[in-house]
Amino acid sequence: MNQTFGVIGGDRRQKELAELLKEDGATVHTYGLVPGSDGDAASLEAAVQAEHIILPLPLSKEEGILNGEGESLPLPILFSRLRPEQCILAGQVKLGEQEEASRHGLRIKDYFLREELTVSNAAATAECAIQSAMERLERTLLGQEVLVLGFGRIGKLLSFRLQGLGCRVTATARKPSDLAWIRAYGYRALETGRLTGCLTPFGVVFNTVPALVLDGTLLAQLPPGCLCVDLASKNGIDPAAAEDLGIPFLWARFLPGRLAPRTAAAAIREAVYNILSEERGERA
Numbered sequence: 001m002n003q004t005f006g007v008i009g010g011d012r013r014q015k016e017l018a019e020l021l022k023e024d025g026a027t028v029h030t031y032g033l034v035p036g037s038d039g040d041a042a043s044l045e046a047a048v049q050a051e052h053i054i055l056p057l058p059l060s061k062e063e064g065i066l067n068g069e070g071e072s073l074p075l076p077i078l079f080s081r082l083r084p085e086q087c088i089l090a091g092q093v094k095l096g097e098q099e100e101a102s103r104h105g106l107r108i109k110d111y112f113l114r115e116e117l118t119v120s121n122a123a124a125t126a127e128c129a130i131q132s133a134m135e136r137l138e139r140t141l142l143g144q145e146v147l148v149l150g151f152g153r154i155g156k157l158l159s160f161r162l163q164g165l166g167c168r169v170t171a172t173a174r175k176p177s178d179l180a181w182i183r184a185y186g187y188r189a190l191e192t193g194r195l196t197g198c199l200t201p202f203g204v205v206f207n208t209v210p211a212l213v214l215d216g217t218l219l220a221q222l223p224p225g226c227l228c229v230d231l232a233s234k235n236g237i238d239p240a241a242a243e244d245l246g247i248p249f250l251w252a253r254f255l256p257g258r259l260a261p262r263t264a265a266a267a268i269r270e271a272v273y274n275i276l277s278e279e280r281g282e283r284a
Contacts, residue, residue, distance in 0.1 A: 001282075002025070002029045002075075003026050003027070003051055003052060003054065004026065004029070004049075004050040005018075005028045005029070005045075005050050005051070005052045005053075005054055006028075006029050006030075006031070006046070006047035006048055006049070006050030006052070006053045006054070006077070007021070007022050007028060007029070007030045007031075007033065007047070007054045008030070008031045008032060008044070008047050008048070008053060008054070008056075008066070008068070008084060008264045008268055009031070009032045009033070009055055009056045009066040009067055009068030009070075009073065009190070010032070010033060010055075010056030010057070010067060010068060010069075010070075010118040010262035011033075011067075011069065011254070011257045011258075011261070012229045012257055012258070012263045013056075013057065013159075013256065013257045013264040013265045013268060014030075014033055014054070014056055014265070015030075015033045015261070015265075016245075016261045016262045016265035016266075016270065017054065017265040017268050017269055018030050018033065019265075020265055020266060021269065022122065023030070024269075027045040027050075028050075029043065029046040029049075029050055029277070030043065030047060030079060031044045031046075031070065032043065032044075032066065032068035032070035032073060032167070033068070033069055033070070037106070040047055044073075044081070046068070046227050048078075048081040049062075051086065051087070051088045052086065052088075052089070052272075052276065053082060053086050053087065053088045053089065053201045054089050054268075054272060055088065055089065055090035055091075055108070056090065056091065057090070057091025057092055057111070057112055057184060057268065058077070058091055058092035058093075058112075058206065059090040059091065059092060059093050059094070059097055059108075060075065060097065060257045061093070061225070062145060064076070064100075066078055067218075070088055070210075074103075075100055075119055075251070076100060076246065079101050079103075079104040079106055080104055082104070082106055083106075084105040084107075085104055086106075087109070087276065087279065088106055088108045088109065088112070089108070089109050089110075089111050089207075089272055090108050090109075090110060091110060091111055091112035091217065091268075092110070092112050092191040094110050104146060109266060109275055111271040111272060112272040112276065114275070116179050116267070116270060116271060117242060117267050117268060118153060119134070119153060120263075120266075120267035120270075121256055121264065122152075122153035122154045122157050123155075123157050124214060124255070124256040124263050124264055124267070125154050125157075125158075125231060125255050125256055125259045126157040126158040126160075127161065127260070128163050128230055128252075128255035128258075128259040128260055129154075129158060129206060129252060129255060130158070130165070130173060131161065131259060132160060132229060132250060132252045132255065132259070133204055133206070133250075134231050135146065135230075136227055136248060136260060137204070137227060139203075140182070141162065141165045141166065141167050141168060142166040142167070143167070143168070144168070144203045144204055145166065145167075145168050145170070145201040145202045145203055145204075146162050146165050146167040146169055146170070146202065146206070146207050147170050147172070147190075147199070147202045147204070147205045147206070148162070148169065148170070148171040148172070148202070148234075148238045149172050149192060149205065149206065149207040149208060149213050149214070150171075150173070150192065150208035150209040150213075150232075151171050151172070151173040151178045151181070151182055151206065151235060152170065154207060154208045154231060155171060155173075155208045157163075158206055158208070159171050159182075159185065159187055161186070161283075163185075163187065167204075168188075169187045169188070170188040170189070170202070171187045171188075171189060171190075172189070172191065172192040172195070172213075173189070173191070173192060174191065174192050174193065179191065192209065192213060195213075195214075195218055195268065196221070196254060197221070197280055198223060199218060199222050200219040200222070200223055200263060201223075202222060202223070202226055203223070203225070203226055203227070204226065204229070205222070205226060205227070205228045205237070206229045207228070207229070207230045207232055207236035207237050208231050208232055208236070209215045209232055209236040210233050210234040210236065211232075211234065211236060212235065212236060212238060213226040213236040213237065214228070214236065214237045214238060215238050215241060216238055216241030216245070218242070218252060219237070219238065219241050219242055219245055219247055220227075220245055222247060224246075226247060227248045227249075227250070228242055228247055228248065228249045228250070229250045229251070229252050230249070230251045230252065231252055231253070231255070232253075233253060235251065237249065239251060264280060
């Protein structure tokens with residue numbers, strides 16, 4: 001592969017991604033991947049000159065600031081260094097960030113919109129969620145009554161893996177069609193908005209819904225010692241109420257990047273290659 005990549009910003013996923021690209025024969029320049037290194041002007045200059053630019057997932061954590069491990073880099077300053085003819089890729093790009101890029105004559109392709117990546121990320125998140133829970137529990141998951149809030153990609157894959165470990169799985173959804181699928185898979189089904197009086201059996205709760213589902217009133221109905229693991233980007237389980245009630249709580253965000261960076265990087269690489277292949281096809 002005779003291509004050049006600039007991998008700019010991110011966490012351990014991007015660091016592993018840079019290594020994978022190098023293993024494929026690409027020339028890779030990096031900036032802002034490791035605290036205390038890759039932070040000099042020369043490395044940024046080399047990275048922004050590359051043919052393909054890969055920015056992190058998510059593109060930003062703080063408003064207008066590149067998500068990275070090095071010094072803070074405002075997105076407008078980064079965009080001013082890039083060129084319209086470059087292929088610029090990033091994950092979970094907000095509308096305002098796309099608009100800022102457009103003001104600099106740039107177009108960012110969001111690789112996290114690719115189904116192959118979101119499915120791979122969901123699978124990794126499900127496995128990492130189980131790992132995180134087992135590290136906090138003083139008992140095995142075998143035979144546990146487990147509640148999974150939400151039946152999207154992560155909820156489906158998490159329920160499947162938990163059942164394989166011998167858990168008695170209950171999953172929630174709002175749509176009648178999703179509730180039907182929950183039953184078809186052999187899980188118990190509950191409506192997400194109708195949980196009052198249904199929470200006493202559970203020893204572990206996993207949330208995948210990025211909106212409040214379990215408030216203090218519902219959390220008080222959980223049995224003592226029930227572990228709550230929130231996987232959503234916005235809390236679906238009220239952390240303050242959990243603390244007040246003495247309920248073990250873990251907000252387990254960004255799990256693939258922290259616990260399975262090599263797997264997450266390989267999934268991003270696949271999405272990037274597919275985007276580049278499609279672009280070449282469009283130009284042919």
